[in-house]
Amino acid sequence: MIERAQALQGRWVLVYRVNEPKADTKFDNVRMVVRLVDLGEGTLPNNVARQLLVGDAQGDEARARQAWREAGLPLQGQIPVADLDPVRRKVRGEQA
Structure with missing residues (x-):
């Protein structure tokens, strides 16, 4: 392992x-x-990216969904890590 x-x-x-x-x-x-x-390496499946964002929002799905929409992330397909990271930082309350 x-x-x-x-x-x-x-x-x-x-x-x-x-x-x-x-x-x-x-x-x-x-x-x-x-x-x-x-x-x-550089992209995540859409459902995994959404799960990460919900986790960063401490389980608050509405907050994660709003951040997803505001960032203009696609509803389907792969999500580039470079596009997801700033959204994750914002949801966690870090400086973007």
Whole structure:
């Protein structure tokens, strides 16, 4: 897993982590399962970009949707990271 993660350095990656109970079903005894999803270099799928923006808006879908519209991001297709980053910074309250 570490070698796979190192090979993805410099790329956009989603990391999913799940704690699964071991066979004895006590949740204090778990194993961590991690899945890496390589999203590529310069663009993100539309649905992933939207999820990131909602996360940046702390789950406020209306705020994320408004920021998306104000930025003029397309409703379909790939979203360039360079176009999404300023919108993400704005939603997080950082200087754009």
